[in-house]
Amino acid sequence: MDAISFGTDGWRATLDTFTEDRVRIVAQAVADHLTAAEAGETVAVGYDAREHSRGFADAVSETLADNGFDVLLSERDCPTPVLAWTVRDRGLAGGVMITASHNPPEYNGIKFLPGDGAPATPEVTDDVESRLAEPREADERGGVSEDTFTTRYGQHALNFSGADLDGLTVAYDAMHGSGRGVTDNLLDAAGASVEALRADLDPEFGGGSPEPSAEKLGDLVETVTAGEADLGFANDGDADRMAVVTPDRGFLDPNLLFAVLYDYLLESETGPAVRTVSTTALIDRIAESHGEEAVEVPVGFKWVAQGMADHDALCGGEESGGFGITEHLRNKDGVCLALVVAQAHAERPLDERADDIELEFGEIHQGRVSVDCPNDRKAGVLDSLEGDLPDTIAGKGVAEVGTKDGFKIFLDDGTWLLIRPSGTEPKLRVYAEATDDDRVDELLAAGRELVEPRV
Structure with missing residues (x-):
């Protein structure tokens, strides 16, 4: 149980740590949380396109059913937002999603969604963590049935967006993730002519990670900027994020x-x-x-x-x-x-x-770099910055420092530098925003020099 820890958005780990036994422990904690909260009797379970995700989802479903809950299990891998919207739309007790989002295929993860479909607050995840325990069975077992979550969601999304895309040609890169056959089908249903890229099921994501960043979307950018499509979209592995490509700017x-x-x-x-x-x-x-x-x-x-x-x-x-x-x-x-x-x-x-x-x-121009930092060193590094920030950074005076999340340092020229811990990886993040790329690079270099000696 010591290996289970909820970060920014659920628990993620490599598959040597993310095991079925531990997944069942988390599912038991979710069941105990829902029982204590008297949240309801039915839970939705979804999963992404990774090789073992369906198996983990089955384990979650069995554990919840053993605790007396009825389970609606997605018939296929599905986007996280589809599960979240379904939980809220149907008034369910909550939802459990098996996904490691944009992480590479050697990772998997589990997140709990409360009844409103919003991400779980720290109070909720802390309560779930406090209830981690070996699975057990209630006096009366619930049932598990498969469901197609995308149908009702798709009707809602088309109505909500008001999309009328007749005459528009769209290229869509699913990155082999759970948006395939969902985002592209809805764009088509709205009237667009859709060219799908990487829209086949591949649990290895083509040998990379399903992260919709500029450097991973070369084919999509080329398709749109060459005039073969009016607009381009890409989703990450569980389709809760998106990237957009335009004819003039390329990756937006x-x-x-x-x-x-x-x-x-x-x-x-x-x-x-x-x-x-x-x-x-x-x-x-x-x-x-x-x-x-x-x-x-x-x-x-x-x-x-x-x-x-x-x-x-x-x-x-x-x-x-x-x-x-x-x-x-x-x-x-x-x-x-x-x-x-x-x-x-x-x-x-x-x-x-x-x-x-x-x-x-x-x-505006913005950039980000990461500095490797063990999780147990993050707090110490940030504590060492407290009261020890220089008066000038990258040649400009420090005007103000915000501490809402790490240190956000505003400089006299209107630029800013942010240093904060990653919630999902053993890294510190350094962000910068300025009016040109050269200044961003200067700020990022200064931020790295400020942090690295302290790790």
Whole structure:
């Protein structure tokens, strides 16, 4: 049980640690949590496209059923947001998802979703962790039945997005993940002509990790920039995140994508936006121009989702490509949001929208590097920075320091540097935002020099 630890978004580990026995222990803890909370009698279970995910999902389902819960088990691997929306839509007690998201195939993971479909708060995951115990059986066993979660979800996503994509050609890269046959089918149902890339089931993800970053989407970028498609989308392994490719810009920076999305939503709606500390200040400028506010929260969509609820926000997002719209689901969703963004492009090209935003609010450039750091050293490194930050960094004076999540250091020239611990890997993250790439590189180098000697 000591090997089980919930990070930013559930428990993830390599398969030498992530075993069926431990998965059953977590499932028992979920069952005990739901029983204590009197949350309900039915739980949904989903899983991603990894080789062992269905087997782990079966183990979770059996354990929950042994504890008296009825289980709805996805008939095939499914996107995490589909499971999350299903839990909320059907008024279920909760959901359990087997996924390691964008991690490479030697990883797997498990996350618990409460009845509202939002990410579990630390209070919930702490309670689940406190109940870790060997599986046991209740007096009366529940049943396990397979269900197709995507049908009702798909009808909702099409209606919610209002997508009318007739005449639009879209390239979609599933990265061999659970978005295949879901995101592309919905884009097709909305009227787009869809060219699917890496849309076959491959539990090894082509030998890499299903991370929709610029360097992993070369074929998609080439397809769109060569004029073979009007727009490109990609999902990560469990399709809760997305990337967008446009004809002029190629891979669209997720920060700028969030800005375009928020600006588009504000054409017909009102409300604040919630962003993480690592996400661009462009969101703040757009919000202010509309008489709204941008709410800053720590990294992790559980904090974004909580902020969306606390501030009656229109939407929320993070710089890693996770976005959610409150009215749809207080969770990140790379499937429904692909339809929303495609509709925005159908009304006015995303390149034009991005150009106008940069013209009005200024360009932003951002970068991130990682510094290897054992988990048991992270707190010590951050503690050593407390009270020991220099007065100048990369040639500019320190104007302000925020401590909402690590150290966010604002400099006199309006740029910023963020140093924080990863919640999923033994690393420290260093982020920087400036108006050009050269300045970003200077800031990242300065951040690395500040951190590395302390690890």
